[in-house]
Amino acid sequence: MATSERVPVELCKGVNGLEKVVLREVRGSSAEIYLYGAHVTSWKNEHGDELLFVSAKANFKPPKPIRGGIPICFPQFSNHGSLEQHGFARTKFWSIDTDPPPLPTSTSNKAFIDLILKPTEEDMKIWPHSYEFRLRVTLGPGGDLMLTSRIRNTSADGKPFSFTFAYHTYFSVSDISEVRVEGLETIDYLDNLQNKERFTEQGDAITFESEVDKIYVSTPTKIAILDHEKKRTFVIRKDGLPDAVVWNPWDKKSKAMADFGDDEYKHMLCVESAAVENPITLRPGEEWKGRQELSAVPSSYCSGQLDPQRVLQGS
Template sequence: TLQVYLYGGHVTSWKNDHGEELLFVSSKAVFKPPKPIRGGIPICFPQFASHGGLESHGFARNRVWSIESDPPPFPTNSASKAHVDLILKPTEEDLKIWPHSGGDLLLTSRVRNTSTDGKPFSFTFAYHTYFAVSDISEVRVEGLETLDYLDNLQSKERFTEQGDAITFESEIDKIYLSTPTKIAILDHEKKRTFVVRKDGLPDAVVWNPWDKRAKAIADLGDEEYKHMLCVEAAAVEKPITLKPGEEWKGRLELSAVPSSYCSGQLDPQKVLQSS
């Protein structure tokens, strides 16, 4: 089952057939303006983090969306049993800080420049997904090995990932560049693997605040960092530019499957190599 708030166009709950919650939402989350909802899948648009002159992560997650009455056709080859199209209509205040009317952002990750002034606009984007995990120290991320990343904890300096998997022992805030279309998040204790499939979103952000930073976040419990991990499908390094009439499409598909074992280790390769 799925729960979506019109506030922020925000997915706040995703449960499997056993009723297990797969997304993390803070016990201190605020579900009303002006504060964004802490957890679930916030939509960062038209700016990710501080990559621009707007408020952090843009304004889309702080606005009330509406259900699109006449949405574009949904892909007929989709296996989804249900879908919903939400639209974000800019307010006069939004247009003052980001004067690009006609930029429609749907839950199907569609941004269109329908402006009549002939001007292009640029934006960055991320699905700021909070995954619910048993214990962050028992989690590893596969699929980002040997890739370059920007480290937000070191002034966005560029490094190359050296490990054979990403594990967690301290705060992390990295933007991985030119990432594959599939990423696996393995939860050893729950014997569960989350699979992130994405198109049109070349980057991937990995974030966990750890203990010290968590205590400084008002809407996050002091110990809740242990049970969450953000792996975000994103377009950050190279802003997307749309001329009038052009459209950008992005897609995020999440699934949760039982983990398999190989020599005592969780083996995501079958997941990453499967179609």
């Protein structure tokens, strides 16, 4: 068994017999991606600690989306028109991409998988646009998790299309009341709990004591989530994704969600790299690329306090 455990990429069966890909890195970190939704459902560090939150009540039953991990919201984030909320990419079966165009990846790194989604005739009835959506999920040598999406307009009829997008990442946290988000201070946000009214964040780190559902616009490329109790900091780096959604449903919403435990809101926080405020428009032949890189690092302490600046200024 020992040798097979080191295979960097393995295709196997997951919950309810759904196919999944397991990525493993030599130092012991791992990630799991379901072909259903191209959905990352697990990301563990070298000690085997789970870094993503997946609800104990999550449905692994198509056509329902999986609650937790990293759902991909495309071609829309949120809920408008005839499309399902957060689009359909997270409820489609993706294929392994056997002929991906080249992407810069360090040659020493073998732990990655390329997936692809193209529309079926049925899909075209719901969203009548030709596209190729390629996703590469990479587990880096230090256990960092990278998701690179490339969406191309493959239309032959000369029609552009527009979309919004998010990596709807659910981070696992010890206790939401002990968590701070750094890097969004003084940034404008649209508050989904107040009809998308625009406000400006105060100059302090974001902390949580009630439901939060905000779209921060024109955000920095780096955001940090500090988990005081676990002495862990998540660092999110993003390219091509100007916005960041911060979401926690709190107690009342949690109880109303069938696929979410009543108290699970205490142990999760969504900070989502997104392109929401200004939709992306692609003309035929054009391609958009959006990348998110996640790392988990031990928090630095400075006279008993977390020192987020060192994290944000570091690499």
